[in-house]
Each structure stands twice: as structure tokens, then as C-alpha cells.
Amino acid sequence: MHTILEKKQLSADVFYFRVTAPEIARNRKAGQFILFQLDTDYGERVPLTIADANAEEGWIALVVQAVGASTYKLSLLNEGDKVAAILGPLGSPTNISKVGTVVCVGGGIGIAPLYPIAQAYKKAGNKVIAIIGARNKELIIFEDKIREVADELIVTTDDGSYGRKALVTEPLKELCESATPPDEVIAIGPPIMMKFCAATTLPFGIHTMVSLNTIMIDGTGMCGCCRVIVGGETKFVCVDGPEFDGHKVDFDNMMKRMGAFKEREQEDNHKCRIGRTVA
């Protein structure tokens, strides 16, 4: 059991939770994720990237968007409530070294897991330029935290309600074209954003990592549910990833696979909404 120490609402359906998980906090590294489960009899196992952690105090931070039945249920929990199970840290940590200038691109809820990675790149002595974007101002999260660790911060919104009216790929392209192009790019966000970030950097030959968040069950390499095609080979996001060379990922296949259970999810969402009005 894991106790919720703190809950903050970041936007309409995005929540920040700090939960007790001393063993995970102690061993986790940037880029790793956990699986949470609200009910060990009937609950599903949902992957979430670790957004922050404190080994001394024994907690990890998770940022969750209430998009499915389980994330919605989690969003209803409050400080002091318990999360039945958290397994982690899972996946291979980000390979962090001193490379020079690193552009960290975060989209929507993907800005949260970008934070520990940007922090680690900074700590390793890199110049960190962060680009964070969302549909509108309300959906920009973790701005202060990113600002803490980034040498430069560019904020974009689709509707121009905050920062620059652009998609994150526009400033990314300008940086690639500049006299001092980045040595490394990491992009975390919706699959379509990561796909286009990778497409943006490809002509410049700039190494670009993406962090994938596919459907998982065990998260330990046992089921193969999370498999993606990388450079023509089948890889498991849970153990081979979650980060891969964005230029090699078959995003179209991945997005189709992520939609495998869409019909059922829509039914559940429908049920949730009904629940919401009744409650």
C-alpha cells in the first residue's frame, strides 16, 4: 500500500500526486516508470513515468491525466488515501552523459516525465534548452520545475493563449537550423508529437530519443503487449525501453497498437461519465 502525501490539480483533468514508495524512490533513475494498480483483484496495471522522487523522504511523484477508467479513479483519490500497488522502477534509465547542448521537448502531460531527465542532463554538465507545449495555457504543467533546470525555456500553445502560438516542432526546427544546433534531442509527449519531433530532426541527423508509453500488463518483459517496431526489429517498451531512437520507431504501428482496446475504453469512459454525474 502506498499513501498519497500530496495531491495537486494541474489542469482540468491532470493531477499531481506524491506517494510513498521508499524502495522505488531509492533505486529509480531518470527515465524510469512504474505500474500502478488501484485494486489488486480487478484493477488494471497502468504505466506512468516517474515525474520526481526523493530518496531520503521515500516518495515518488506521478502526473496523471484522467483519460481512462483507472486514471479517472486515481484522480478521485485524495491526500491520505492509498494506492493498492505500485511496481517499479521499471524500464532502462535514460542514458545520460555530457554531450553539449540538449533540447528537451515536452508535450502536454509528457512535460512531467521530462523534468527528471532535463534535471539529469543539466546535472551531467549539459546546456539544456527546454521546449514545452500544449493545446492551451491551462494545459501547460511543470513550467516552474522545468525553468529551474533549463538554461532556456520556450513555451508554445496551439491556440496562442500562452507563450508562442506554435507546435513544439517549430522552435525545434529553428534550433536545428541555427548556427549552434543541439547535440541531442529528447522528446516526450503524445505519440503524434514524438513522431513529428523525430521527423523534424531527421534531416539534420541529430540523435533524438523518445519515451514511449504503450499499453502494458506485467511491465517486466513477460507479455509482449507493449511491443513496438524499432529499426525493423520488435522491441519491448517495458524492458528494452521506454526510450528509443526516435528516427527508428515505427510510430504508425505503435499508434494503431495503442488503439487496440479503444472501443472498450470508450465504453468505460461512458460509464465513468455516468458515474460522474450521479456522484
Next chain:
Amino acid sequence: MPYRKDSGLTVEHKTNEMLMKEAEALWSELQGKTLTPKDRAGIPLQDMPSRDPQKRVREMDEVALGYTEAQARVEAERCLNCKGAPCVKGCPVAVPIPEFITCIQKGDFKAAVDVIKQTNLLPAICGRVCPQEKQCQSFCTVGKMMKAPEKAVAIGRLERFVADWERDNDKVTVPPPAPDTGRKVAVIGSGPAGLTVAADIRRAGHDVTVFEAFHKTGGVMVYGIPEFRLPKAIVAAEVDNLKRMGVKFKTNFLVGRTQTLRQLLDEGGFDAAFIGTGAGLPKFMGIEGENLVGVFSANEYLTRANLMKAYDVERAATPFYPAKRVAVIGGGNVAMDSARTGYRLGAEKVYCIYRRTRVEMPARAEEVAHAEEEGVEFCFLQNPTRILGDDNGRVRAIEVLDYELGEPDESGRRRPVPKPGTEHVIEVDAVVVALGNESNPLISKTTEGLDITKRGNVIVDEEQKTSLPRIWAGGDIVLGAATVILAMGEGRKAAASMNEYLASLGDKK
């Protein structure tokens, strides 16, 4: 209700009541009689009562219902109590088979189960999932006398009967552990190997913690083997017995990530560790279309349906993939489990595609029979060449190639040889790949100096010791994908060696 086997024969499904009445009549005839070996061998084999195929195929409840008392008494009378006990040689943990069957003949079921438990702590499980016809029963003299190995004494069914009798009548006793030694052992994985090791080591008075990555204990027995073949409650009861002995369980703990094995040994205060993590890395075929939506490893397909209870649409949050026509690739127990699960998840047609023939199938005979009764269509001598998708990237069909059997290969089975140009298409909307598992590399990758084979299996000596001091291993992580009972056999060997090592250290105050 008559059903058709694919041989074209119509067979009568004997109801539980019919079997029970026949057995009772026989039992009253046999009681008090002195039987010659010939008389005994002449007693008809008692069929396993099972639920009606047409009803059970849409439900998750256990299919094989277990012997009635009369059936068990009659079946036990078939045993000749042979000198030299050939059946015991076929058992990986050497259960004293004639001895326990003799107890049943005397009507002492508790004594029978206690005899089994001398060497096998999980008889309710092994009675259900062991491939008896390839092990103990293949050596049975009765089967040989009848020139029909399938007419051997039904040792597995008798084992199950006494184990169920003990549990159902609240007669379960757990062996008292020896006084605490202060020594601590970490067991990695709560599958059959791990549970066996935990029991044997705890008995010797050591402190045992079992680490499990999933949220439930039991390993493959809860995520892989379906409810209709091995009810979860039975596995849970066995785990509860271990808890009563003082074994500790830590779920949601992935050794290698949550903490490494090294951390457990160096910082966690564990004196020794056993790796029993199983063969949890699914094999795929490497053919075109394998990553289409609707292609699953058997591990995923079964885990959704079993551990995550996806069949319980009202309560379970984990969905299953709705498919009307399912193709399962493979001929082992996992393939049978997947195929039968397909019908239970609402399929109208399930094919089982296997590149050899029925006789080469590695699955338990009873599972093949049950699958067939439930309407699984076997496509023998066929193997997939590619999986075809629609515009949305979803499976629409599987293309297969015909094979014929050639010369025997190194395994002694006749090698399947492809017949070029015989490609044909079977329309399906889901494909389940049940071609076995390789070893999960997590522990070996995160434990420096642990020697593994090219295939990733942990290398052990005859005492199950690994290349590293204080670390033993056993079960599928050593053997590659095998059976529950072989994993238990390895666990027993490892535990004996570990207990010896721990005793040499002396008690820790």
C-alpha cells in the same frame, strides 16, 4: 449430449451422475473380494467427470470435476502395488505412488495425501497439471498389461482426489518448522519452483521471504494456467499453507529493478537466494504481420483472461480483445489453454495450428481431448507464413503453409517439412502465438558474474548452485519452458543444498 470428435466419431459425454452410479455399482461388487492382478487390471478405468462441453465452453469454472469417493476407491483397486514401483521412476519428485494408492485402497485418504506430501507439497496442483501420461502413468504395469498406456492407473486423478478431499474436509496440516535459526533466505519468484523451495527451507527453521513481481502469488499457476484448469483458489490455499508455516511474501517487488539481487544479499541481510523466475519472455515467429493489432503472445492473452480477470467484464478494468475467429499457434499446454480461453472470451471459431501431428503434440492428452470436445479445430501439419491485416492495421487472416513429416530430428520426433506452394489463408481476427518462452534476462543482466547459456538460462551444477556463491536457481529459468513438476523437482534439490549450506553457517543470534 453427444459431440463429434474430428475423427468423425460421435462419442457419448457421460454425465457425472452416470459415472458415479457406475462406480458405486462396481465398488459394491469389489468390496471384500480378493483380487488377483488380472482382476485388478480388468477393472475399467474410471473416467474423469467433467462439465458438459457445450455449457462449460462459455464459463471459466473448472472443467474436470474430480473423482467421487466411489470412483477413487474403484480406481485405486486397479493398482497392482508392483514390486520395484516402476511408476515412481517416472515421477520427477519420486512420489511413493503405490504407497499412497494403498492408503486409498484402505480408505485412509488423509494418510494417502500425507504420503504424497513427503515429496510433493502441491498435490492438488500437480494432480491437475502434471503430464502424468508422459511420466508416472507411462511406466504403469496395468497400462502395459492392457497394451494401452491410456488405460494405466489414473495416478494423477487419485492424487488430486486425496488432495481435494483433505482441503474440502479441513484436514490440511502444515509441517511444523524447526526452531528459528536466524538465517534469512530470499526466494525470487512465487511459481512452483519458488514455493517448493520456500516450504523446504522454512521447514528447516530459516526465515524465508518470497519476492513476486506481480500483485498475486503463484507465478504461471495464476497468470498462465486458466481457472478452468487450475482454480486460483487452490493455488491461494497452497500459498496460505506456506504463510501458516511462517513464509513471508512480498508482492509488487521486481528483483533486478526494485532492488537488485546483489542489494538483497549485501544490504538486505539475506544469507542465500534462490532464483525461480521462470521462462517469462515470449517467443514470436518473426513473420510478417506479427505486430498487427490482434496478435498476442499466449502470455498476454492468458494473463489478461486469468490474472487480470478480463472475462469478468462488469468488474475487471483490464479488457480482452473481442475476436470472433481466433487462431492459436502451437501444440503445447499453453496453446490448449489459449484455444479454450478463446471460446470462453466469446469466439465463434477457434483454430489450433500445429506444424506436426497429434502424436507429436507436447500437450497433456486430457487437455487436447477437452479442447477438442469444446470445438477447437486442429489444423495439423500447417505453419503460419504471414499474418494479414486490414487498413486499420488489425488482423484479418493468417496465411499458412502445409507440411509433411520427414525423418526424425534430434528430439526423436519426425521433422516437419514444408510443402512449397501450398499456402492458403484462414480468416481470423485474432492470432495467439503459443510457441514457448525464453528466459527473462532481467536478473542475469543485473547480477554481475551470473553465468547463463546462450539462450539466457541460468547455468547450475547438480545441486542447483549457480556460478555465484550463495545463489541457487531452478525451474524454467534453468530448464527453459518445462512443467510445474519439473520446476518443483529442481526446487527440492536446490532447497536441500541450500539447507545444507545454511546449516554449515550455524545459527545466527
